[in-house]
Amino acid sequence: MEILSISDTRCRKCYRCVRECPTNALKIDRGTVKRSWDRCILCGICYRHCPHDAVSANTGVKQVQALLESGQKVVVCLDPTFPAVLERGTPGQLVTALKKLGFSEVWESAIGGDLVAGAYRSWLARNTEPSWISSFCPSLVYYIEKFAPHFVDRLVPIVSPMIACGLAVKRLRGAETKVVFVGSCISRIWERMDRFGNKAIDYVLIYHNITSLLEAKGIDREAQEPSEFDGPPNSLGRILSISGGMSKCVGFDQDLLNLDHVVESGAEEAMRAVRQLQEGKIRSRFLDLLFCQGCIHGPVTDKKISGPSRKQILVDYIRTQDKPVSVEEGNTLKALEQLDFSRRFAARDVSVPDPSAAEIEAILDQIGKAYPLQNLDCGTCGYSSCWEKARAVVQGLAETEMCYHYLLESLQGLYSRLEKSHVQLKSSHEELEKAQRQLIQTEKMASLGQLAAGVAHELNNPIGTIMMFSRVLQREMDQNNKWQKDITLVVQEADRAAKIVKDLLSFAKETKIRPGLVSINRVIEEALSLLVNQSLFHNIEVVTYLDPSLPTTFADPDLLKQVLFNIILNGAQAMDGRGALTVKSLSVDNGRRIKIRIQDTGKGIPEKHIPRLFDPFFTTKEKGTGLGLALVYSIVSKHKGAVSVESQLGKGATFIILLPVLGQDEWNKSEEPVEELKDVPEGKSYESQRKDLIG
Incomplete structure (x- = not known):
């Protein structure tokens, strides 16, 4: 099982x-998120920083x-950080609680620190x-082994305080005694597994485990x-x-001007x-060197307690434990100092060949x-520069999708x-709907034309007889x-019926x-000259x-x-014969079409009548036949044009006719009508429908 795992269900892809x-x-x-174990040093930073507890x-x-x-x-051995992490109650109460769990003895692993120092x-x-270079921080050791292997022989070849404590327990309590180490460091889990650690420590827990x-x-x-x-x-x-604790224990001069030793803590530092x-x-x-800001800032510490507060808690505890050592205890310590605390480290270079500048630039x-x-x-993205990120992509260590700005730009493009x-x-879709409407209207007109022709033919003779x-x-x-x-009324109505029959025949005729x-x-x-004198x-x-x-x-x-x-x-x-009528012609679409606008100042019409305005026989007039606009629609369509209207109640209606500019060859080749009007400047637009009640 992996020491650190990432839950796909809890991960929210932040x-x-x-x-x-x-x-x-x-x-x-x-x-x-995938982990490359070759590059992982188990520092636990991912564990500490995940806001969703997915790690x-x-x-x-x-x-x-x-x-x-x-x-x-x-025997359980507590890391020296325990007072600052398991702060509920006193250290003595913690000892009692752990023994109630079943531990035979409770040790402070600081004894390992004394022996290692x-x-x-x-x-x-x-x-x-x-x-x-100090070697008691496992994550630092792994970093040097993997990323600076030429410095492996500069690591002080001595075990960590955890292993030293385990060796002390085994020496004083017997090799068969099981030793459990509890601390704030995840990399100690891996350290226990190597050939130096497994001789001294049987299990490593983190503070969260003890609390649970x-x-x-x-x-x-x-x-x-x-x-x-x-x-x-x-x-x-x-x-x-x-x-800086190791430098203090070793005895280096703590003068700030003393350059015999360097103290740095934190991953980047x-x-x-x-x-x-x-x-x-x-x-x-x-x-x-420490990979954390000191073990009291390890990945398994309470995020709610500040670093200075944890340090204060720990220092207060250390001061209360300053007690004289008995002769027997002194002899025990001298015996433990004879243990072999030496160890070796191995270079595990994980570097990959550097790509060319051209590959990175690509x-x-x-x-x-x-x-x-x-x-x-x-x-x-986790890399210090775009160049380093691109280098990692070429080396197979990263993905281009790890660049948020690239993803954002890609999403914007998408x-x-x-x-x-x-x-x-x-x-x-709109074009398809238009073609469908035109097809329906054409089929409707053809069917009604046939019906009208039949009706007109049947009515023509009896009406002629009545008129005569x-x-x-x-x-x-x-x-x-x-x-x-x-008798005069009969003559008038017969004349009207004859006119209706004539209109029906005109409508039905191709x-x-x-x-x-x-x-x-x-x-x-x-057209105006023939009308305005009426x-x-x-x-x-x-x-x-x-x-x-x-x-x-061509028309x-x-x-x-x-x-x-x-x-x-x-x-x-x-307009009931009173108002203003405006007729306007203009060239549109760079001269490819001609638009005719005929505007009146009449009453306009209710919207409910609009869908049927071009239907044959639809009229709201007492003596209207309902064939005028149907004929308009038919003629304009045959000219590969379109008709549309706009209207506002109480302000009038505007008919808009759109005709293509065609030569004879274009007329002969053109089969489809042009687009219906979309650019109606005011009022509501109704394509291929009229806005005024006429018959």
Whole structure:
């Protein structure tokens, strides 16, 4: 089982762990965080910084629980940081609580720190050459073994305080005694597994495990009677959990101007010190380095307690434990000092070949971070610069998706493409709907035309008979006859019926188009000249705005006049013979189309009538036939054009005719009507439908 695992269910893809990892051991693979164990040094920074508790440490707490229940002799060794982390209750109450869990003895592992500090003093006294590096921080050791393997022989070859404490327990309590170490460091779990650690420590737990075990057993630390710690007495080994503690224990002069030793803590600071040592910028005799800001800032510490507060708690505890050592205890310590605390380290170089500048620049171009103008070097990907990030991508250590700005730009590009596709799809859908409406209207007109032709044919003869005999009666009847008025009404209604039949026949008959090259302005003028002198127009102001640069087009002038007659007459009727009628022509779409606008100041119409305005026989007039606009629609469509209207109740209606500018060849080739009007400047637009009640 992996020591550190990332839960896919709890991970919310914030990727903070990727950004914080000091060795770039984490990368995003298809949206999921993956760990490269070759590069991981188990510093636990991902564990500490994950805001969603998706990173967990697998310590073997269940095995320890089973061990305690078995009744075997088990000694627990507490890391020197315990007063600042397990701060509820007193240290003595904690001892009692742990023994109730089943531990035989409770030791302070600071005894290991005392033993290691003595071993360091002896080693440094014998080896006076410069640049020895402390080796009691496992994460620092792993970093040097993997990323600075040429410095492996500069690590002080002495075990850590944890292993030294375990060796002491085994020596004093027997090799069969099980030893469990509890601390704030996750890398100790791996340290226990190597050939030096497994001889001394059987299990490593973190403080969270102890808290969980006590809660599971219902043991309240603060309710316990205090007990003394077991094992040999401790001294300065307790301060090893504070940055610079080893230098203090070894005996280096703490004068700030003393350069015999260097103290650095924290991942970035420790790695920088190793790099500067390689560059020859550090020539001190001893480098006291920690990957955390001291063990009291380890990954498994309470985030709510500040660093200075934890240090204060620890210092207060150390001062209360300053007690004299008995002769027997002194002899025990001397016996333990004879143990072999030596160890060796192995180079495990994980470096990969450096890519060429061209390969790196290709990745930078791909993610839009080409030097020197586009690079951001923001560090959100976990790398110090875009160049380093691109290098890692070429080396297979990172993914381009780890760049947030690249992802953002990619998403913006995708959004733009989707938006464009949406617009195109919407336009295609609208075109399809238009074609469908036109097809339905055409089929409807054809069906109604056939019906109208049949009806007109059947009605024509009886109406003719009625008209003939009614006129005969009208002529022969005395003008004072009481039936004269009724006979006159019959004649009038017969005439009207005959007109309706004539209109039906005109509508039903396939209109043959006789196109030619015409001037639309002239067609408008001729249509108006035939209408304005009628009595209906005596109180109507007719205004024209005709574009003199209007191109000529191929069309049937007689049919277009019929279109204009119907619309203009309907407008005049809608105004009850009083108002203003405006006719305007203009060139649109760079001269490819001609637009005709016919506007009246009538009443407008309710919206509910609009969908049926171009339907044959639809009318709201008492004596209307409902065929005028149907004929308009048919003629305009046959000219590959479109008709639309806009209207506002109480303000009038505007008919808009859109005709293509075509030559004879284009007319013959053109099969589809042009687009219907979209650019209606005011009021509500209704494509291919009229806005005024006419018949």
